[in-house]
Amino acid sequence: MEIELTTPKPWKKWSGLALFIFLLAYATYAVSSKSVKSVPASSLQFQTVQQGALDVYSNAYGEIISAKERLLTAPALGKVAEILVRPGTKVTPGSIILQLSNPKLEQEVSEARGSLAQQQAQREAFKYEQHSERLNYQGRIADIEAEIEKAQLELSVNEELMGLGVASKIELQRAKLAVKQESSRLVFEQEKYQQFIEMQSYQLTQRDITITQQESQVQLLEKQLDDMQVKAGITGSLQTLAVELGQSVQLGESLAKVGSNDELIARIRLPQQQADQIDINAPVYIDTQKGIISAHISRIESVVTNGSVLAEAILDGELTSNARPSLAISAQVFVRRQTDAVYISQVAGLRPRSKQAVFVRTKKNLLEQRDINFGELSKGKLIITQGLRVGEEIVSNDTSKYNKFKELSLTE
DSSP states (O other): OOOOOOOOOHHHHHHHHHHHHHHHHHHHHHHSTTSEEEEEGGGOOEEEOEEEEEEEEEEEEEEEEESSEEEEEOSSSEEEEEEOOOTTOEEOTTOEEEEEEOHHHHHHHHHHHHHHHHHHHHHHHHHHHHHHHHHHHHHHHHHHHHHHHHHHHHHHHHHHHHHHTOSOHHHHHHHHHHHHHHHHHHHHHHHHHHHHHHHHHHHHHHHHHHHHHHHHHHHHHHHHHHHTEEEOOSSEEEEEEOOOTTOEEOTTOEEEEEEOSSSEEEEEEEEHHHHTTOOTTOEEEEEOSSOEEEEEEEEEEEEEETTEEEEEEEEOSOOOTTOOTTOEEEEEEEEEEEEEEEEEEOOTTOOSSEEEEEEEEEETTEEEEEEEEEEEEETTEEEEEESOOTTOEEEOSOOGGGTTOSEEEEEO
């Protein structure tokens, strides 16, 4: 018996494969982005691309801080005995924030005062001693002057007797010698007295210097003791309190911080990519949620921290009712003026400095998905850097559910 073997025909195999590929391609085409989806025109909103002069502002965030701040530190070793003011309380320069105690310092003040009183008493006693010694000198000088008068009287008598031929010549010479000796003694004693007066002056000055030094020491200790009542020093509010009741503190340790309430500035964090384009004195608009305060940039730091650059702005306009230190704010900082900017109004989903796909109306009833490059956002205006022309219309509401389609057909 003969068995006939059928030879497989290769064209049938390739035909089946081609048919499968065709069906797969058709299915892919049916759902691909190249297909056209019909969308009711009434369900979409449009806006037209505009062109014109636009002031570019950078969005920034920050907080209001005190323009004047004062750090309160411990004037001496002590313990917190009493806390009179808590953070947030308004204070004046004389407001006592807290009371420190230090018995040793109080004892040192008492001892210093006693030493000063003793030195002052000794100075007064020394002045009386000096006066008494001066009187002694003056008495000796008076005695010498009396001896001179006595010698001059004897000389005068001897000269008269010599003229009458009664006195001897030797008596006359003796009288002249006595006058000369006493006169010399007087000159010498007077010189000694002047030197004594100068010496007493130096001794008194030395005692005065010692007393002045002791007075300074007393004043220093008294000031330390007075500063144990820690005062605000400026008008404002207590911002922080770094100690607790009963806590021991060291000399110079931080106790609290006081900041001004009326003299305020804004601390702003500028985006890193725009910070180098912002100039000193650039206008700023501060939003406190209760109003806008005009300001200007006064300082820009060079250090970048977490993608932002710290800057300060001086507040020029009237403060809002809620303006206070540590208040969180948003700000619009002027960057530049762009005379021929192409822009649209920002809507939800469109992000500045990004590349996004949007639907653009190309014909009356046809929308085309197009990649658009967006630039800065300034006061609700989103600048277009590439992808759109002036006068074109884009869909401004959410079209994410149509992103898989390259084109949309509008229906009435």
